[in-house]
């Protein structure tokens with residue numbers, strides 16, 4: 001099982017991410033090369049990158065399964081404002097370069113939101129932008145399946161298919177599934193095998209390179225995108241466990257993006273990462289009824 005979580009990329013850059021992943025008992029991880037909400041990016045320190053690689057090797061983390069996530073503010077779908085559209089394209093190009101520098105193969109990207117323009121024009125904007133950046137690179141951009149919140153594109157298989165069909169360098173494009181987003185987009189995760197069959201027919205399973213494992217706070221088809229902790233949402237522990245153990249996705253990295261846990265339910269000031277315990281629970285294959293207490297106990301001191 002290749003499983004990890006979202007981790008931070010702080011002062012120690014990739015080395016800090018690796019250390020955090022190891023502390024959760026993970027054998028892979030996902031990071032942003034800076035804050036996910038903004039575009040401030042520090043320059044990469046070669047020594048830290050080298051140390052990160054070494055630590056990964058020592059801990060059986062295969063760098064080819066490690067995932068980078070592009071910041072949310074990149075929107076390739078809307079070109080109403082030329083300067084904003086070009087900024088997004090250039091920023092993505094730069095993120096691809098940073099992945100190359102870090103030897104990271106996969107970069108997850110939200111396809112984009114149309115915000116006021118026709119969806120088919122927005123899809124063509126995404127295709128145009130991707131063809132501009134996916135040239136002569138070792139990095140593969142993974143289109144994330146989205147919940148369909150607001151004017152988000154990529155919540156239907158047809159939209160994902162359209163983008164892939166029109167990207168020229170097929171070796172540089174793939175898909176990242178997200179169980180919360182799929183649920184919210186209307187795909188029933190209790191029928192995951194059937195979903196994979198449809199996905200295979202429409203797009204092709206070979207394009208799936210990563211899967212985000214999240215429970216959902218909202219019902220099937222709600223188009224909301226609010227992640228819940230494993231076993232605490234509408235998808236449920238058993239369905240998520242089935243997805244993780246799906247034979248067809250066995251070599252695909254599973255990444256948790258579940259919310260941090262407050263010391264009390266209302267407490268937003270002290271939040272603890274759930275990943276160590278969620279990973280353990282999924283490896284054991286058994287729901288831990290005391291997981292919230294275990295997490296609080298572990299980080300309290």
Ligand code: FE
Pocket residue numbers: 069108110144
């Ligand atoms: Fe995402």
Ligand code: FE
Pocket residue numbers: 144178212257
């Ligand atoms: Fe996700």
Ligand code: ZN
Pocket residue numbers: 180181225226227
């Ligand atoms: Zn999400």
